[in-house]
Amino acid sequence: MVVKMIAQLYETTLRWSKNEKAPFYLAGVSFLDSSVFPLSPLFMIIPMSITKPEKAFHYAFIATFFSLLGALLGYGLGFWAEGIVLPLMQLLHIEAAYQSAQAYLVEENFWAIFIAGFTPLPFKVLTIGAGIFRLQLGSFLAASLLGRGLRFLMVAMALRWGGPHIEPLIKKNLPRLSWFILGLGLLLMIYKTV
Numbered sequence: 001m002v003v004k005m006i007a008q009l010y011e012t013t014l015r016w017s018k019n020e021k022a023p024f025y026l027a028g029v030s031f032l033d034s035s036v037f038p039l040s041p042l043f044m045i046i047p048m049s050i051t052k053p054e055k056a057f058h059y060a061f062i063a064t065f066f067s068l069l070g071a072l073l074g075y076g077l078g079f080w081a082e083g084i085v086l087p088l089m090q091l092l093h094i095e096a097a098y099q100s101a102q103a104y105l106v107e108e109n110f111w112a113i114f115i116a117g118f119t120p121l122p123f124k125v126l127t128i129g130a131g132i133f134r135l136q137l138g139s140f141l142a143a144s145l146l147g148r149g150l151r152f153l154m155v156a157m158a159l160r161w162g163g164p165h166i167e168p169l170i171k172k173n174l175p176r177l178s179w180f181i182l183g184l185g186l187l188l189m190i191y192k193t194v
Helices: 002-017 022-033 042-051 053-091 095-107 109-118 123-132 137-162 164-193
Strands: none
Touching: 002 022, 002 042, 022 042, 022 053, 042 053, 042 137, 053 123, 053 137, 095 109, 095 123, 109 123, 109 137, 123 137
16 A cells, blocks of 8 residues: 555656646655655656756755755654654663664764765654754754755756766666665764774
8 A cells, every 4th residue: 555655656746747837846845855755856856857957957956955944844843753752762662772873863963864865765764863862953954965965966967968868877776876875874984983
């Protein structure tokens, strides 16, 4: 059922990308993706940029800006949900895991947020977690801007200069590149703790 719902959402975002109001839809998807929505703005940026490659950087800017605003929403949701989360952790007897996650995020907050923003990891989980754990807002915003901005900018650059024939390469290799960056980030974090 969930897979079918996500497939329908994917088809809907593809239809939106062909609509004359696509930039507004892109803004909405980007905003919600950073806090609650299950689909990436890339599902709109790619077809929109293939149709109008001269606007690829504009679309990347829209996605980055509204993704950052959505990250603030996720942070706020986490910040105000702490009163719910702590009793839930106690009820489930997973306070130790919660405290470990908190210690990790507080220590590695910039890199954790950057990696989640750049890779296929669910960014919304980290934005909400950043609010729950009261990460420094400035560092959180900088890491979100860098991670999301680079991700959308790389796709826009590839589509702007590579044209429509590069779309299959992006679809095929973006997840690999993202996982490669994730691996490098994790190695960096491990190296810093050794």
